[in-house]
Amino acid sequence: xxxxxxxxxxxxxxxxxRESLATMVVFAATIILLFAFAFSAAPAxxxxxxxxxxxxxxxxxxxxxxxxxxxxxxxxxxxDLLLTAPLDRGAIFLGKMAxxxxxxxxxxxxxxxxxxxxxxLPLWKAPTAFALIxxxxxxxxxxxxxxxxxxxxxxxAGETLLPILLFPLLTPILIAATEATDAVLAGxxxxxxxxxxxxxxxxxxxxxxxxxxxxxxISEQ
Amino acid sequence: xxxxxxxxxxxxxxxxxxxxxxxNLWIIYQVAPVVVEQEMAQKIFYxxxxxxxxxxxxxxxxxxxxxxxxxxxxxxxxxxxxxxxEVGTLFALLILITGPIWxxxxxxxxxxxxxxxxxxxxxxxxxxxxxxIREFGGPYERSSRYAAAVGIIAVIDIPLILTAVTxxxxxxxxxxQMEMGSQPASILNVFxxxxxxxxxxxxxxxxxxxxxxxxxxxxxxQQGGANHV
Amino acid sequence: MAPLFTADHIGxxxxxxxxxKDVSFTLSAGESVLLxxxxxCGKTTLLKILAAxxxxxKGQASLNGQALFTPGYRWRSAMVYxxxxxxxxxxxxxxxxxxxxLRLRRQAWDEEAFQKYLDRYGLAGREDEPVRVYSEGMxxxxxxxxxxxxxxxxxxxxxxTAALDxxxxxxxxxxxxxxxxxxxxxxxxxxxxxWGVAQADRALLLSRGVIADDMPRPGEKDxxxxxxxxx
Numbered sequence: 001x002x003x004x005x006x007x008x009x010x011x012x013x014x015x016x017x018r019e020s021l022a023t024m025v026v027f028a029a030t031i032i033l034l035f036a037f038a039f040s041a042a043p044a045x046x047x048x049x050x051x052x053x054x055x056x057x058x059x060x061x062x063x064x065x066x067x068x069x070x071x072x073x074x075x076x077x078x079x080d081l082l083l084t085a086p087l088d089r090g091a092i093f094l095g096k097m098a099x100x101x102x103x104x105x106x107x108x109x110x111x112x113x114x115x116x117x118x119x120x121l122p123l124w125k126a127p128t129a130f131a132l133i134x135x136x137x138x139x140x141x142x143x144x145x146x147x148x149x150x151x152x153x154x155x156x157a158g159e160t161l162l163p164i165l166l167f168p169l170l171t172p173i174l175i176a177a178t179e180a181t182d183a184v185l186a187g188x189x190x191x192x193x194x195x196x197x198x199x200x201x202x203x204x205x206x207x208x209x210x211x212x213x214x215x216x217x218i219s220e221q
Numbered sequence: 222x223x224x225x226x227x228x229x230x231x232x233x234x235x236x237x238x239x240x241x242x243x244x245n246l247w248i249i250y251q252v253a254p255v256v257v258e259q260e261m262a263q264k265i266f267y268x269x270x271x272x273x274x275x276x277x278x279x280x281x282x283x284x285x286x287x288x289x290x291x292x293x294x295x296x297x298x299x300x301x302x303x304x305x306x307e308v309g310t311l312f313a314l315l316i317l318i319t320g321p322i323w324x325x326x327x328x329x330x331x332x333x334x335x336x337x338x339x340x341x342x343x344x345x346x347x348x349x350x351x352x353x354i355r356e357f358g359g360p361y362e363r364s365s366r367y368a369a370a371v372g373i374i375a376v377i378d379i380p381l382i383l384t385a386v387t388x389x390x391x392x393x394x395x396x397x398q399m400e401m402g403s404q405p406a407s408i409l410n411v412f413x414x415x416x417x418x419x420x421x422x423x424x425x426x427x428x429x430x431x432x433x434x435x436x437x438x439x440x441x442x443q444q445g446g447a448n449h450v
Numbered sequence: 451m452a453p454l455f456t457a458d459h460i461g462x463x464x465x466x467x468x469x470x471k472d473v474s475f476t477l478s479a480g481e482s483v484l485l486x487x488x489x490x491c492g493k494t495t496l497l498k499i500l501a502a503x504x505x506x507x508k509g510q511a512s513l514n515g516q517a518l519f520t521p522g523y524r525w526r527s528a529m530v531y532x533x534x535x536x537x538x539x540x541x542x543x544x545x546x547x548x549x550x551x552l553r554l555r556r557q558a559w560d561e562e563a564f565q566k567y568l569d570r571y572g573l574a575g576r577e578d579e580p581v582r583v584y585s586e587g588m589x590x591x592x593x594x595x596x597x598x599x600x601x602x603x604x605x606x607x608x609x610x611t612a613a614l615d616x617x618x619x620x621x622x623x624x625x626x627x628x629x630x631x632x633x634x635x636x637x638x639x640x641x642x643x644x645w646g647v648a649q650a651d652r653a654l655l656l657s658r659g660v661i662a663d664d665m666p667r668p669g670e671k672d673x674x675x676x677x678x679x680x681x
Contacts, residue, residue, distance in 0.1 A: 001556065002554065005550065005553045005554055009539070009542075009550055012542065012546070013539060013541050013542065016541045016542065016580070017541050072539060072541070075539075075540055076535045076536055076537060076538050076539065076540055076589070077533050077534070077535040077536075077537050078537050078538055078539050080498075080501070080503050080531065080533055080537050081537040081538075081551055081554065082554065083501075083502055083503045084501045084502055084503060084526060084529070084530070084531045085526065085551075085554035085555055086523050086524060086525075086526040086527035086554075086555060086556070087523055087554060088522075088523050089523075144374075147370075147374065148371075148374075151354065151358070151367040151370060151371070152354065152358070152367075154359070155354070155357065155358040155359040155363070155364065155367070156357065156359055157357035157358075160357075161350070161353060161354055161357060161358065164349075164350045164353060165347075165350040165351075165353075165354060165371060168343050168346040168347040168350060169347055169374060169375070169378055171343050171382055171385065171386075172378070172381045172382050172384070172385035172386075175385040175386065175388075175389045176385055179388075179389060195388065196388070199381070199384060199385060199388070202381065203381050206377055206381070207374075207377070210373070210374060210377055214291070214370050214373065214374075216521070217291040217292075217366060217369075217370065218291075218366060218367060218370050220502065220503060220504055220505040221359075221363060221498070221503060221504045221505070294505070294507060294508075360463075360464040360465050361463075361464075361465045361466055362462075362463060362464065362465075362466075362507065366505075438466070441466045442466050445466075445467055445468075446463070446464075446465045446466045446467025446468075
């Protein structure tokens with residue numbers, strides 16, 4: 001119940017302002033452009049880097065989304081309302097995680113055409129396989145991201161601490177998502193790269209559990 | 222509160238630790254057989270591998286005492302966590318130094334993306350973040366709680382990182398010398414003794430650092446608070 | 451009669467500097483109690499601890515015989531909190547904010563009561579505007595409507611009159627009377643000691659980390675004199 005309330009609240013806040021989605025998409029497009037310039041746009045070369053570029057871009061985008069997700073809680077101390085309410089803090093974690101997952105996925109889907117266009121990626125050749133990677137990776141990013149943001153963005157130097165703490169913890173995710181995307185682009189069948197999906201799912205499962213338990217201890221000031 | 226080395230049992234521990242370490246040094250260079258193709262370079266494994274054990278054990282201390290701190294709110298557990306984190310990160314740094322020292326003559330390049338070495342690098346970075354949230358994460362009491370949570374998350378992450386980097390670079394084989402379990406008895410026994418010596422060093426260092434942490438905590442509490450941040 | 455609320459030896463430090471050392475007091479049902487003290491004495495910290503926003507390092511509290519600060523969340527259902535800032539989401543409308551706060555408390559929406567209180571607090575007709583266009587005083591009034599709609603036994607209010615005009619302060623005084631007649635308990639702070647004592651059955655002086663004085667039915671002059679002696 002509380003989970004749904006918080007999920008719906010976060011999505012409604014986003015739909016009302018659209019600030020996260022807009023900034024995330026524009027940011028992703030900008031980064032792709034920077035990559036294209038930085039790696040001089042020889043299409044063949046760019047394509048071999050593409051899986052890595054996609055996921056590094058999405059990692060940065062995720063940080064941007066997390067900043068807004070918790071920034072809203074701090075504006076008028078609305079987070080205090082959640083803390084005082086008779087609900088399990090694990091539900092706050094799960095609700096914010098689910099809302100952030102949906103937001104991240106939406107931002108990625110909107111910015112995907114830029115990748116296809118600028119990096120000349122034939123992602124449409126295996127849409128279901130890529131969608132699967134996208135969904136599972138985003139779940140994993142959302143779980144650890146919400147957990148770390150729930151701490152770092154409640155502290156004074158939070159905006160700088162977030163990526164420093166988050167990115168090393170997410171290395172397994174970056175590796176798995178990049179390798180899986182690479183395999184899909186190379187046209188490999190699912191059986192040859194499904195272990196990456198298993199790793200991503202394990203990561204997600206472990207950190208959803210950990211977050212649900214730990215969040216109560218870190219949400220109070 | 223007494224200083225660490227004024228306590229009798231700590232003096233004994235230091236004496237045993239130093240003696241064992243010296244004996245260990247002598248065994249490694251005088252008793253252990255020289256591996257033909259590697260000559261002296263192989264000897265670094267008697268340090269490198271126990272260092273890895275120590276890092277892992279120290280971080281395990283961080284996670285367990287961090288959990289105890291979150292649940293009980295008792296600052297004594299936080300001093301254990303901090304001791305484990307600092308000692309563990311020091312050992313991690315030593316792994317990152319000894320790895321390339323060995324790799325340079327044997328493989329002709331300093332860095333290889335060997336899974337366990339890579340995992341150590343990632344862990345080292347995570348723990349730099351750990352110290353940052355301790356320092357900049359708000360009031361001491363709150364940042365200690367955040368640090369405890371990060372320590373737990375980091376240790377949970379270890380097997381996932383190891384799995385990911387192992388699958389990521391399957392062509393990078395760990396060198397047969399790394400697998401201590403499959404070494405001849407003459408090497409394995411020396412290794413086990415070295416491991417024992419290093420675990421003594423680990424215990425001594427964590428106890429010492431925890432004692433200093435406790436003293437610092439008491440001094441700051443008595444003088445009415447830490448002034449930084 | 452057993453007290454409704456008991457706080458025992460509550461302690462909290464920031465950077466190892468104790469703000470609250472050993473805070474103990476009791477409250478009876480239907481009591482309105484003013485918490486006063488000099489700036490930085492820990493009034494807000496104490497209210498935030500009781501409202502489960504901050505975690506105390508030591509101490510217990512109980513409400514109706516049920517222990518607070520325990521794992522689980524049911525102990526939070528009998529209390530409400532209104533902070534310096536109004537605890538609202540600026541992008542949501544007044545109606546959405548309040549219905550959210552009720553859903554978080556597992557309470558049903560009562561449109562009739564909502565309209566009644568909008569009217570009483572002078573926000574009628576503004577309920578479907580996003581609250582980012584509200585002034586500070588209006589936000590504070592909306593925060594009070596949040597408390598009116600919720601079911602609770604004890605409320606912690608931190609400077610509820612800070613942003614209110616004279617009308618608003620009068621309205622809140624009347625609200626306090628009504629709440630007390632419903633046997634609801636109020637613990638509040640106020641920089642306006644005159645207004646505060648007029649609403650209070652008792653005043654608790656928080657000083658040097660402890661409850662230094664417990665003054666039944668004090669006058670404003672008593673408080674000022676007492677604060678002067680504490681300096």
